[in-house]
Amino acid sequence: QLESDRGRLEATQRRSKEIQAEMDKLAAERERINSRLVETGKLIQQSEAQMGLIESRLGELETQERQIRGTLEERHGSISALLAAMQRMGRNPPPVMVTQREDALSMVRSAMLLASAFPQLRGEAVALAERLNALVGVVTSIRSEGEKLKAETTRLNDARVRLAGLQETKRQSLAERQSELAQVRVAAADISKSVSDLGDLIAKLDKEVAERTGLGTYDQEMAAREQEKQRAAAPGKQITERKSSAELAPSSDRVAMLTPGRIKPAMPFVEAKGQLPLPAHGRRVLTFGEKTQYGSQSRGLVIETRYGGQVVSPCDGWIVYAGEFRSYGQLLIINAGGGYHILLAGISQIDVQLGQFVLTGEPVGVMSAAAKAALPKTQESGPVLYIEFRKDQRPIDPDPWWAEASRKVQE
Known part of the structure; x- marks a missing residue:
């Protein structure tokens, strides 16, 4: 009997180690x-x-x-007169119109030659040469920037392909939870049809998600932390409270915000x-508290993005x-x-699932990819993303909350 019990214990320990190894592998x-x-x-x-x-x-x-x-x-x-004079100077006259960079350079050389040959036309020729030199510089810069844009577009497209592959891998890694997440989605669909108020929607969905994910446990931890803060309000307990906060807050905020396995x-x-x-x-087009076109105060931040712009989660949640x-x-x-919620509206394509835990900076969606064909180019504006923070609804x-680098977004 003793040997049998020892054998079962060893088998249980081996299985426990195997399970722990598998959990470590999944976490990695x-x-x-x-x-x-x-x-x-x-x-991106x-x-x-x-x-x-x-x-x-x-x-x-x-x-x-x-x-x-x-x-x-x-x-x-006046330029035609100069060109006519240039044409009389040789068998290879400069071009009459500037259509290529080489045309402008040819006209510059001819203008300077004309200035030296006919002093009375020097002022006009020098002015023409300066304008043409400026045109050559601008056209050259346009070519250079165009090449940079082409290269950056290639890099962006490559990054988007990599992102699509990573998102598919993550979806597969969540496969074991698809059943419970599907239940949440069904409940969410029913709730969204039965409520018209955003506050009611959030309250009911919080309950559904909390019951099936780590949100419920985290809310309990936060509630316990709040109670501890209240108990520590007495002067004699300030040191304990400060220690508790230090233990809960990471030693390095920036490192903690980038711990990918959490x-x-x-x-x-x-x-x-x-x-x-x-x-x-x-570009920020409307900030919190500013008047909207309807005369009411904005309850969030509105950003005009580029077409097909990437949207990431601003926080863990x-x-x-x-x-x-x-x-x-x-x-x-x-x-x-x-009690904090972040609302993001205006996204064209959502790439995350209901009930999923996302990290700060994790891609969650994409803005509209194309302008409306009916709009003239002068009236075009990019798609807009609405961002609203809520505390207790x-x-x-x-x-x-925005980092200093994010505050430098175009005003």
């Missing part, structure tokens, strides 16, 4: 996938920002080119102020809603714990 794989997802999302947004700068420079250069060509056209009469927030959301990235690169909802269109709601100003 999750860390690897998450790390690459966050890294690729960052690379950096590439989008670089393309925006290149496109801006190209726009300025093209404006300069139009202005220079316009000036040349306005002085067509399955719950790296720190309480309230302690992440000044550290969160904006979800998308673009659980996806409690992902889909269409009333006038919001495609809506993504992230529960960051502690009340909209709050998100600005204190």
